[in-house]
Amino acid sequence: MATVGARETPMYASISSAAEDFRSTRRQMLIHAGAVLAAPALITGARAANEQLVLASYGGTTETFMRTEVIPGFEKETGIKVVYAVGTALSNYSRVLATRRRPEIDLYWANDLSHLAGKQQDLYLKLDPELVPNLKNVYPLARDADGIGVMSNISGCGLQYNPQKFAEAGFAPPTSWLDLWDHKFKGRVAIYSIGVLFSQDFLAMMTRVFGGNEGDISVAIRKIRELRDSGNVVAFANSPAEMDNIMTQGQAWVNYNAQTRALALMQNGSPLKYVQPKEGGTLFSVIFDAVKGSPNPIAAQKFINYMLKEDIQSATAEKIGYAPVNMNAKVPAVFADVMPRNEATLRTFVQLDRATMNRDLENWTEVWNREIETRRR
Structure with a gap:
């Protein structure tokens, strides 16, 4: 070879x-x-x-x-x-x-x-x-x-959390994408910058969770801006490696991440856990x-x-x-x-409109950077 x-x-x-x-x-x-x-x-x-x-x-x-x-x-x-x-x-x-x-x-x-x-x-x-x-x-x-x-x-994208920190605070494991907005997680949420695919999936998924679709991300942008302004978001990660550090060092307790990334960390002894949100994880x-x-x-x-x-x-x-x-x-x-291990579990994943995402990615990036990252409080 x-x-x-x-x-x-x-x-x-x-x-x-x-x-x-x-x-x-x-x-x-x-x-x-x-x-x-x-x-x-x-x-x-x-x-x-x-x-x-x-x-x-x-x-x-x-x-x-x-x-x-x-x-x-x-x-x-x-x-x-x-x-x-x-x-x-x-x-x-x-x-x-x-x-x-x-x-x-x-x-x-x-x-x-x-x-x-x-x-x-x-x-x-x-x-x-x-x-x-x-x-x-x-x-x-x-x-x-x-x-x-x-x-x-x-694979897919879902929620990753630190079970030790959750247990110490008396919190139950997350079950929904909406948990990221829970006030008890003030200063405990990390999200990716838009340049990382996982954040693009998060943005697309939030359009669906909040009643929209990939053709109009305005509702998701508004909700993610509210998440940031609530004080829940403690860090923006520019790469998966940076997110690993943020989570393993306890700077953040919960985030969204790729299933493959989370499982690889678990295999290497990381205490972090991964859960599939009840609304579904994104499929890629x-x-x-x-x-x-x-x-x-x-x-x-x-x-x-x-x-x-x-x-x-x-x-x-x-x-x-x-x-x-x-x-x-x-x-x-x-x-x-x-x-996912059978057709039933595959149905818990959401197939995003990749054609629209691909077409509009440049605009998504501009809007995200303008509304979310460059206007951080």
Whole structure:
């Protein structure tokens, strides 16, 4: 197995990084793509063998997992060598877009935003069920309506809290998004800045909780401004790592966070807990997209099929905290209360209008920065 690119951040941070820069206008996408074209060749010597594929994926814990527990088995089973190109969701998308006339990447591990953008740009293949027979074993939710790509794993965004601090104060665990507005949490709530995907999901979800929709965020902006002005918000985090510190050091007792982030911390011994709000957690996913016109579309789809296998899906849930889409895969017992494990629990997640979010993200950012962050008391 070869590697291309420098080490990057874990998948959950990659999604955040992508969302931070993902102002989905065509002009800005082309700027990113132009930067890639201007750079030296990104994939060097990747086509030395006939049977191989270039996989554009993530760094950190995801890279470690893929290198040690997925790729060796795939290479042994199929004889196909994998070239692992490391980047964020956005930087890898830019590579795919920049090289569309002569693709270098066979398979791209996208997120909701870059999957949608790539479909609009006609960058991805429709999958062949003969090459990806495990498609029949995934939840209907995981299948693209047009057959282009497939969700490989899912996660969500809900509430994270410090049970020790709650117990000391005599507080019950949070159960609702509305708990963030409870006066007893004055000076105890942390929220993300808008550049982090989790905050974009929070904003979208609050439009629904307060009776609106993603097409009009005014009610959510007003309510979040009230949350800030109430004195409940003690900190704005600009990154997941910063939020980890705020929560683990006890500066804040409750926040919203990605399920994957929270579960990874729990696995590493963090005392923080994660709960699914009764109104539902937001759903987001990572998606395998085979690149149209790439040198090895068959190998790419074989890899997708391998990643959808029951045992690989279970291992992915255990090691990097992303819930399986294979209906027969097992969820780790330690995560059984918070990780979706069947169609019933999947229905507790809310699918946001990603198309509208993607279209309006630049405006959302401007409004949030003007109304929420630059007008802090």
